[in-house]
Amino acid sequence: MKLFESFRLREVELRNRIAVSPMCQYSAEDGAPTHWHLVHLGSRAIGGAGLVIAEASAVLPEGRISPVDTGIWSDAHVEAWAPITRFIDEAGAVPAIQLAHAGRKASTDTPWLGGKPLAPEQGGWAPVVAPSALPFDEQSPTPQALDEAGIQAVIEGFRAATVRALVAGFRMVEIHGAHGYLLHEFLSPLSNHRTDAWGGSFDGRTRLLREVIAAVREVWPERLPLLLRISATDWAESGGWDIEQSIELAREVKALGVDLIDVSSGGTLPSAVRIPVGPGYQVPFAARIRREAGIATGAVGGIVDPAQAQQIVHNGDADMVLLARQMLRDPYWPYHAAKALRAEIAAPKQYGRAW
Numbered sequence: 001m002k003l004f005e006s007f008r009l010r011e012v013e014l015r016n017r018i019a020v021s022p023m024c025q026y027s028a029e030d031g032a033p034t035h036w037h038l039v040h041l042g043s044r045a046i047g048g049a050g051l052v053i054a055e056a057s058a059v060l061p062e063g064r065i066s067p068v069d070t071g072i073w074s075d076a077h078v079e080a081w082a083p084i085t086r087f088i089d090e091a092g093a094v095p096a097i098q099l100a101h102a103g104r105k106a107s108t109d110t111p112w113l114g115g116k117p118l119a120p121e122q123g124g125w126a127p128v129v130a131p132s133a134l135p136f137d138e139q140s141p142t143p144q145a146l147d148e149a150g151i152q153a154v155i156e157g158f159r160a161a162t163v164r165a166l167v168a169g170f171r172m173v174e175i176h177g178a179h180g181y182l183l184h185e186f187l188s189p190l191s192n193h194r195t196d197a198w199g200g201s202f203d204g205r206t207r208l209l210r211e212v213i214a215a216v217r218e219v220w221p222e223r224l225p226l227l228l229r230i231s232a233t234d235w236a237e238s239g240g241w242d243i244e245q246s247i248e249l250a251r252e253v254k255a256l257g258v259d260l261i262d263v264s265s266g267g268t269l270p271s272a273v274r275i276p277v278g279p280g281y282q283v284p285f286a287a288r289i290r291r292e293a294g295i296a297t298g299a300v301g302g303i304v305d306p307a308q309a310q311q312i313v314h315n316g317d318a319d320m321v322l323l324a325r326q327m328l329r330d331p332y333w334p335y336h337a338a339k340a341l342r343a344e345i346a347a348p349k350q351y352g353r354a355w
Contacts, residue, residue, distance in 0.1 A: 003310045004343035007050065007320060008246035009225035009259045009296070012171050016344045017313050017320035018334045020327050021096040021262075022053040022229075024069060026110040031061065031071030032080040041084055044090035044327055048334030048345045051320070052093045054084070056100035056176050059157035063101035063182065066108050067123050070098065072161045078168045085169030086261070088256055091170050092348045096172035098229065099161050099216075101154060101224035103182030104130035104143040106189070117141055131192040131199060131208075133355055137270040149209060151198060154182065159215040166220065173220055173257075174227035175212060180267030183209045187249070188234055188241040188268045199244055210256060210291040227236055227298075228253055229262040232285035235273050243285055250293035260296040262322060278302055280312065287317035298322050 007014040013145055020041070027036040037054070045052050058064040058071040069072070081097070088095040107124035108117050117140050118124025129150060130143035146154070165173050177183040185191040186208045192199045198207055213228070220226055230249065234240030250261050263286040266275055275281075282301035290297040299318035303309055309321045326333055338345050 001007070001316065001319070002343070003306070003313050003321070003341065004338055004345065009172070009221040012094055012225055013322075015092060016048070016050040017089045017333065017339070018049050018309070019051035019298060019320055019322040020044045020049045020053060021322040022055045022176075022322040023324050023328065024055045024065065026066055026068045028068050028070040031058065031069070031074065032077055033070050033084060034080075038084050038087060038322045041095075042087045042091060043331045044249070045088040045093035045095075048328075048338065048347065049093050049327070049348075051096055051172065052088050053098055053158045053172075053174055053322075054081075054094040054170075055313065056098045056102075056181075057161075059099050059101055059161040059225050060154070062106060062125055062129070063103075063154075063157070064106060065102045065181075066110055067118070068110060072164050072168070073157065075164065078164045081168035081170070089169065089171075090348060094171050094347060095169060096174060096227070097165050097168075097170045098176050099158055099165070099172040100176035101157070101182040102128075103180075103185045104128050104134070104136050104140065105180055106144055130182070131194055134191055134193065136180065145194070145287040154208070155211050158212045159219055162216045163219050166224075172227055173216065174224050174229055174262060175209075175216060176229050177187045177209050178229045178267060179263045180231070180232040183212065184231055184241070184268060187230075187245075190234060190236060190240045190268050202245060203246065206252070209249075210252065213258060225259040226257055227260045227262055229264060231265045231267055232263050232282065232289065233265050234268045235266050235275050236269060240268065243288060246282055246285070247289055247292045250295050254293065254295045258295070260319065261286075261293075262298040263289055263318070264300050269279065279304065280308060283312055283317050284332070290316070290318060300324070306340040310341055315322075
């Protein structure tokens with residue numbers, strides 16, 4: 001495999017194996033994307049990426065990380081997303097969206113204002129919900145443990161959001177099961193202390209994610225790919241979610257219709273946890289899941305150099321690479337990478353080339 005070879009998932013073909021990782025922009029208005037999102041996502045499509053994934057978009061209003069997150073819980077959001085997906089498509093990239101619920105990490109301020117929890121009188125909301133009544137950290141409120149009706153509402157939220165994503169023109173959907181947000185909270189023994197059918201054993205803790213995937217697949221066309229982002233490990237010294245459980249989960253969700261695992265890590269524990277951040281530090285997780293679960297993977301985290309990205313794909317450690325901060329620094333990174341690797345990008349004629 002090569003970085004600039006096309007990559008086909010079901011009936012969707014990417015022009016290369018470079019994806020723009022979903023990145024929260026904290027610039028939405030009542031969940032609706034704005035001109036900022038059109039420029040942010042559109043410029044990276046023009047920049048040569050094969051796949052452009054819109055930021056974590058809440059399937060329910062209380063599932064937002066912050067009051068200025070995007071969402072797709074309303075038909076009005078479909079109208080706001082549609083021109084963005086059309087532009088991405090016209091620029092030669094495939095538009096995708098990450099469907100999310102923030103769980104106990106919801107109702108917080110924007111990062112540049114401190115990111116602290118927001119009370120209702122500060123523009124936030126209450127309660128925030130989780131599998132168990134365990135706060136994320138000392139500053140966070142104690143969440144309300146979801147009851148059966150609340151769990152079913154979450155599943156239905158993902159199902160309805162998927163229908164809206166299709167109408168809005170997205171051609172891939174990614175379920176956000178990582179970074180300490182609701183679905184990951186159910187997966188991890190550190191945040192899920194339930195003793196009912198939604199907790200305890202591996203089957204119990206993975207049940208919500210499996211049911212969300214099944215609900216999404218019921219309404220997402222067979223011809224279109226479904227992605228899943230997971231945290232391969234909590235980076236806990238003991239007792240947390242880990243790579244072995246991630247491999248087993250990958251085997252199960254493949255049978256449910258997931259086509260690619262987007263492999264990240266962390267997020268369940270506060271920032272004090274030790275994570276060996278460095279160039280490609282999460283790639284070994286993607287490699288193991290790809291090899292041992294027999295499913296396509298995407299590698300993310302500290303990927304900045306074209307030769308590094310090429311090696312990841314060439315070695316078979318992952319089927320594609322996802323870039324976040326590097327794409328913020330350089331929206332035209334794919335073109336610059338192609339030039340460095342003496343490769344070509346299929347660019348739509350109406351938008352020309354970036355160099």
